[in-house]
Every structure is written in C-alpha cells, then in structure tokens.
Amino acid sequence: MLTIHGVARSRASRIIWLCHELDLPFRQVPVIQAYRLPFPDAPDAALNTASPSFLALSPAGGIPVIEDDGLVLSESLACTLYLARKHGGDLAPRDAAEDALMMQWSFYGATAVEPDALTLMVLHGRGQAQSGEDAALVAGAAERLVRPMKVIDDHLAAHGHPVGGRFTVADLNLAEVVRYAQGYGALMEQFPAVQAWLADCHARPAFQRMWQARLAEPE
DSSP states (O other): OEEEESOSSSTHHHHHHHHHHHTOOEEEEOOBOGGGSSOTTSTTOOSBTTSHHHHHHOTTOOSOEEEETTEEEESHHHHHHHHHHHHOSTTSOSSHHHHHHHHHHHHHIIIIIHHHHHHHHHHHTTOOOOOHHHHHHHHHHHHHHHHHHHHHHHHHHHHSSSSTTSOOHHHHHHHHHHGGGTTOHHHHTTOHHHHHHHHHHHHSHHHHHHHHHHHHSOO
16 A cells, blocks of 8 residues: 655645545655754654655655655655556546646646745745845745746646546645645735636545644644
C-alpha cells in the first residue's frame, strides 16, 4: 500500500487530495514540520522532520515523502505527477504532449506563483492587518503575482482547465498553489476566471474530504 509521510497541514495535502480523486488507498504517517514544535529533538517529541527515523528515510528532511512499491519519492509535485501517470484515468496525461503541459503548469505554479502566494497566506491569510515591513512585503508579493495570475486567468477563460479541457492533476497542482493567495481579495478580484475555477476545484468531493482531514489536525 502507498504510504504518505506528512501531515495534511503541509504539501502532503496535494497527494492526499489526489489519492481521494483516484480512490487510491494509502497509509498516512503524520510527520510534522520540526519548526512547529518547541523542542523537536526532545525524546517525547512527536515524529517530525528532524527525527532520526524520518531523516533516515529522507535526508533532505522535508515533507511529504511517499513510499510506493519500493520507491521512495519526495517533492509533492513529483509525487502527484508520478501517481497520476501510474494510475491513469482522466487525471493522467493521455499522450506525451499532455504530459509535458501538465508538468509545465505544475512547475509554473511552483515557480511563478507559490513563493509570493505563500507570503500572502502567512502575512494576510486570515485578513490580518499589516504595518511597516510586513505591509511592504504583502504589497510587493501581490504586485509580482499580477502577471502570472493574468497568464493563468487568460488561459482558464479560454480553455476552462490547464490541460485537456478536463480536470487533471495539473488542476490539482496549480489549485493547491493558487489557494495560498485566495485570502487576498484585492488580488483575486482581478481574476474572475481563476476565482471560478478555484471554487470548482474546492467543491470537488475529494478536495472536501482532504480539507476536513486537514482542519481536524492541530494548527
């Protein structure tokens, strides 16, 4: 059985969502990020990314990590793309061109959107006010996101989905990145196609199942 190492309040959420889309059974080992613990090296600390047993599996010390038929694989996008290809169906690429496009949109989200979207989530995710340096960081992140978000918005307005005119692993990967910015209304309201597409992604039963599990975990 597939094993996912990582809590749902991490990029493991992407893999968990995909498994629910695929009806793929998995075992989850709830490895938590070391920075979330006051004393991650304490003998009674929860299993975390600094625990020797986890580092033996993943020397990079990051979650998620999956184990599947002897393969140990890290990096969440590599994991979702691998699992989609392996298990097939509508979420998977149908040919080499779709495979390339799914990688393109996944990596575009990770490189052009995710860093600044994470800034918005951390500093503005719950609508909290900023001042001084934080306000400047939020404003800068939002400004830099306008260009890549317009690229995504224009594509979705024309095609409905990143690839193939259907929901695929590319939607899932990109939606999990764009989600980080959704709380910043001044940015999101500029991109109606992105907003509608993201709402559709989040209405999917598989996402809702993952999200409820995520909410059940401690913050």
